[in-house]
Amino acid sequence: MKSHLTPLEPKADKATVRRHNLSLVLRAVHDVGETTRAGVATHVGLTRGAVSSLVEQLLEYGFVTEGGKTSSGQAGRPGTVLKVARSGPAGLGVEINIDYIAVCVVDLAGTDRVRVVEHVDNRGVPPSEVLAHAAGLAARAAGSAAEQDLAPAGVHVALPGLVTGGTVRQAPNLGWQRVAVEGLFAQALSALRPDRRALPVSSDNEANTAALAELWYGAGTEGVRSFLYLTGEVGVGGALVLKGELLRGAHGFAGEIGHVVVDPGGPPCRCGARGCLEQYAGQAALLRAAGIGADAGVPGVAELGRRARRGDPAALAAVEEAGRRLGVVVSGAVNLFDPGAVMLGGAYRELMEWLAPAVERELALRVVSGLWTGGGKRLRAASPLGDAARGAAGVIVREVLEDPVAYAERERN
Amino acid sequence: MKSHLTPLEPKADKATVRRHNLSLVLRAVHDVGETTRAGVATHVGLTRGAVSSLVEQLLEYGFVTEGGKTSSGQAGRPGTVLKVARSGPAGLGVEINIDYIAVCVVDLAGTDRVRVVEHVDNRGVPPSEVLAHAAGLAARAAGSAAEQDLAPAGVHVALPGLVTGGTVRQAPNLGWQRVAVEGLFAQALSALRPDRRALPVSSDNEANTAALAELWYGAGTEGVRSFLYLTGEVGVGGALVLKGELLRGAHGFAGEIGHVVVDPGGPPCRCGARGCLEQYAGQAALLRAAGIGADAGVPGVAELGRRARRGDPAALAAVEEAGRRLGVVVSGAVNLFDPGAVMLGGAYRELMEWLAPAVERELALRVVSGLWTGGGKRLRAASPLGDAARGAAGVIVREVLEDPVAYAERERN
Numbered sequence: 058m059k060s061h062l063t064p065l066e067p068k069a070d071k072a073t074v075r076r077h078n079l080s081l082v083l084r085a086v087h088d089v090g091e092t093t094r095a096g097v098a099t100h101v102g103l104t105r106g107a108v109s110s111l112v113e114q115l116l117e118y119g120f121v122t123e124g125g126k127t128s129s130g131q132a133g134r135p136g137t138v139l140k141v142a143r144s145g146p147a148g149l150g151v152e153i154n155i156d157y158i159a160v161c162v163v164d165l166a167g168t169d170r171v172r173v174v175e176h177v178d179n180r181g182v183p184p185s186e187v188l189a190h191a192a193g194l195a196a197r198a199a200g201s202a203a204e205q206d207l208a209p210a211g212v213h214v215a216l217p218g219l220v221t222g223g224t225v226r227q228a229p230n231l232g233w234q235r236v237a238v239e240g241l242f243a244q245a246l247s248a249l250r251p252d253r254r255a256l257p258v259s260s261d262n263e264a265n266t267a268a269l270a271e272l273w274y275g276a277g278t279e280g281v282r283s284f285l286y287l288t289g290e291v292g293v294g295g296a297l298v299l300k301g302e303l304l305r306g307a308h309g310f311a312g313e314i315g316h317v318v319v320d321p322g323g324p325p326c327r328c329g330a331r332g333c334l335e336q337y338a339g340q341a342a343l344l345r346a347a348g349i350g351a352d353a354g355v356p357g358v359a360e361l362g363r364r365a366r367r368g369d370p371a372a373l374a375a376v377e378e379a380g381r382r383l384g385v386v387v388s389g390a391v392n393l394f395d396p397g398a399v400m401l402g403g404a405y406r407e408l409m410e411w412l413a414p415a416v417e418r419e420l421a422l423r424v425v426s427g428l429w430t431g432g433g434k435r436l437r438a439a440s441p442l443g444d445a446a447r448g449a450a451g452v453i454v455r456e457v458l459e460d461p462v463a464y465a466e467r468e469r470n
Numbered sequence: 471m472k473s474h475l476t477p478l479e480p481k482a483d484k485a486t487v488r489r490h491n492l493s494l495v496l497r498a499v500h501d502v503g504e505t506t507r508a509g510v511a512t513h514v515g516l517t518r519g520a521v522s523s524l525v526e527q528l529l530e531y532g533f534v535t536e537g538g539k540t541s542s543g544q545a546g547r548p549g550t551v552l553k554v555a556r557s558g559p560a561g562l563g564v565e566i567n568i569d570y571i572a573v574c575v576v577d578l579a580g581t582d583r584v585r586v587v588e589h590v591d592n593r594g595v596p597p598s599e600v601l602a603h604a605a606g607l608a609a610r611a612a613g614s615a616a617e618q619d620l621a622p623a624g625v626h627v628a629l630p631g632l633v634t635g636g637t638v639r640q641a642p643n644l645g646w647q648r649v650a651v652e653g654l655f656a657q658a659l660s661a662l663r664p665d666r667r668a669l670p671v672s673s674d675n676e677a678n679t680a681a682l683a684e685l686w687y688g689a690g691t692e693g694v695r696s697f698l699y700l701t702g703e704v705g706v707g708g709a710l711v712l713k714g715e716l717l718r719g720a721h722g723f724a725g726e727i728g729h730v731v732v733d734p735g736g737p738p739c740r741c742g743a744r745g746c747l748e749q750y751a752g753q754a755a756l757l758r759a760a761g762i763g764a765d766a767g768v769p770g771v772a773e774l775g776r777r778a779r780r781g782d783p784a785a786l787a788a789v790e791e792a793g794r795r796l797g798v799v800v801s802g803a804v805n806l807f808d809p810g811a812v813m814l815g816g817a818y819r820e821l822m823e824w825l826a827p828a829v830e831r832e833l834a835l836r837v838v839s840g841l842w843t844g845g846g847k848r849l850r851a852a853s854p855l856g857d858a859a860r861g862a863a864g865v866i867v868r869e870v871l872e873d874p875v876a877y878a879e880r881e882r883n
């Protein structure tokens with residue numbers, strides 16, 4: 058028996074309860090999409106009167122807007138439609154990757170309102186320069202957002218490496234070691250917006266935020282609350298979502314599937330070990346095997362797709378071989394975690410058509426449960442390139458939904 | 471912000487609240503070990519009066535006993551010591567493995583009160599016969615328990631395979647396919663105890679219950695709420711514990727680390743694939759490599775330990791090689807899951823001294839976070855052979871703690 062009742066807690070003070078209930082009502086409006094006061098009352102289990110008072114305050118703050126009347130209200134009486142606001146609070150997400158930077162502004166409803174992607178090789182560039190470049194794109198996106206009456210509540214920065222406590226501990230493909238990204242980014246952004254209040258900056262691994270984007274905004278995970286997410290970039294990023302929550306691990310470093318071993322005596326990896334998956338199924342390995350330059354990046358992946366489509370044997374063999382290696386490692390991860398689906402993102406998404414059959418063959422052969430023999434249904438294409446930025450923006454939006462009063466108070470000061 | 475407040479629920483009826491609070495108080499006494507009514511009141515956030523009334527009922531039911539006075543009570547006043555009862559409700563756990571069957575009775579406090587282990591080769595024996603044999607041992611253990619005034623609330627059966635919905639879907643090393651273990655075991659047990667009320671039977675994978683035993687009763691996981699558990703038996707079982715809860719996966723099949731691939735073209739495995747970890751680091755592979763018979767079982771492992779201790783080169787090389795393979799696979803699991811510790815059980819525990827250095831070398835080399843270079847602290851020996859049975863018994867004990875009224879009502883009818 059799972060307790061659905063909670064122990065009686067010491068009484069929380071009235072202001073705390075109201076603050077909590079404001080979030081409860083706002084999230085109900087957000088989750089349902091379009092609803093009425095009566096609909097919210099049913100959804101959250103508060104009285105109609107309490108909900109009305111809370112909705113008034115949310116309207117006043119500008120988190121919620123009223124639309125027309127609906128006739129599908131409770132007891133046949135028409136109710137006023139409530140929606141989350143399309144202006145005001147927003148999330149600003151930044152993805153710094155090896156060969157591009159993406160920035161995204163998402164409104165409260167989860168709609169992608171501004172998007173900037175710049176292809177740029179960040180390898181060998183000093184971290185402070187890369188972060189200043191990213192801050193420039195973020196400032197530009199914030200400007201475009203302001204023209205749409207959107208005010209970001211904060212910035213969340215996603216990076217391809219081990220990220221904890223505001224620091225990139227290690228990002229082998231960027232060549233970064235112990236870089237205080239949050240501080241450096243905040244500094245660069247403030248310098249570009251001297252007349253504005255500084256935005257709070259937070260950070261995470263890019264595969265984590267891409268997986269969150271998939272969970273919150275993606276169509277591919279429909280009906281699936283536990284999945285493994287892989288992103289084929291220069292590195293191979295991974296993230297695990299379990300019952301709708303990111304599995305972070307004991308120290309925040311979970312999901313490093315790119316460094317699972319394919320062959321203990323294989324080629325050296327930038328992480329210091331040998332034979333990691335990245336060396337067989339990373340973007341560089343894939344492009345090299347296909348006879349396209351290892352550093353050809355995103356345009357190289359597009360070229361590989363074109364060659365595969367017209368039946369180029371080297372291209373097909375390269376993708377097949379990467380798929381086989383990927384399939385072996387993913388089978389191991391499926392045996393360990395038993396996810397409901399595996400989502401392939403980044404370059405893998407672009408090459409899905411030729412990659413998936415090889416991956417599925419290994420899954421059918423190697424997953425002990427025998428649940429992965431169906432082909433296609435559980436192995437799915439993830440969202441397009443750069444959605445780690447959207448997920449990062451979504452993290453900020455979630456923070457606003459969880460505590461709208463904190464945002465409103467900051468905006469008023 | 472995680473919500474620590476709960477939405478106001480429709481009022482639960484008084485009997486439901488009381489039933490819930492009885493469990494709350496019983497669990498408080500259980501978790502604290504020895505406490506007083508005042509101590510419980512502080513622990514659970516109920517009034518002293520409410521706690522006293524609940525404690526009276528728990529005393530009457532026999533879940534709790536009173537000891538002497540303590541002078542360390544609240545406000546300096548002596549209080550009567552409360553403990554969970556050492557008689558009455560108990561858990562009965564059964565582990566059916568490839569070459570042994572273990573049965574364990576655990577009391578409410580978690581103490582191991584009856585233990586039976588029988589070494590028997592279950593390979594090739596019809597499932598109904600194995601289950602009847604296990605039921606015989608369980609009946610004998612229940613008899614010994616009765617002599618100690620313990621009455622099992624149910625039986626939990628742990629098996630080395632994929633177990634869901636009361637059925638072993640697959641247990642390759644036993645050669646079982648789709649065996650309705652719960653039904654068969656219950657039938658066999660009832661036939662042996664015709665004059666007794668039938669005990670409810672439940673089932674799970676043996677690595678899962680061994681990991682739960684480690685979590686609930688083991689000393690090795692101290693301070694660690696997320697760990698990977700491996701058990702070296704004929705098969706290599708695995709389980710993942712995340713924040714104090716077993717990670718079961720989307721279909722209940724998580725933890726199958728024995729079938730993570732070491733070499734895609736390696737020797738055939740009983741699961742149907744090739745080159746699984748089990749073929750390199752399972753008990754049979756280990757014993758064969760050391761020049762002891764692959765089927766020598768638990769006595770063979772003891773012999774391997776003796777040979778390693780006196781420096782036999784073949785024995786040391788076999789353990790070293792298994793450790794290296796195990797280390798490669800465990801490194802991958804650590805990169806994926808980022809646990810706080812890795813616990814080695816079964817045969818691995820017996821061979822820890824010679825196995826651990828090889829495993830640790832791989833962990834130090836291959837775990838990207840760099841957190842596994844310290845040696846020894848994060849890689850730990852798990853509990854002795856057969857503790858899957860203790861964990862299984864613990865599952866039943868937890869059920870009693872979660873809903874003591876259900877047990878009391880059954881006992882009265």
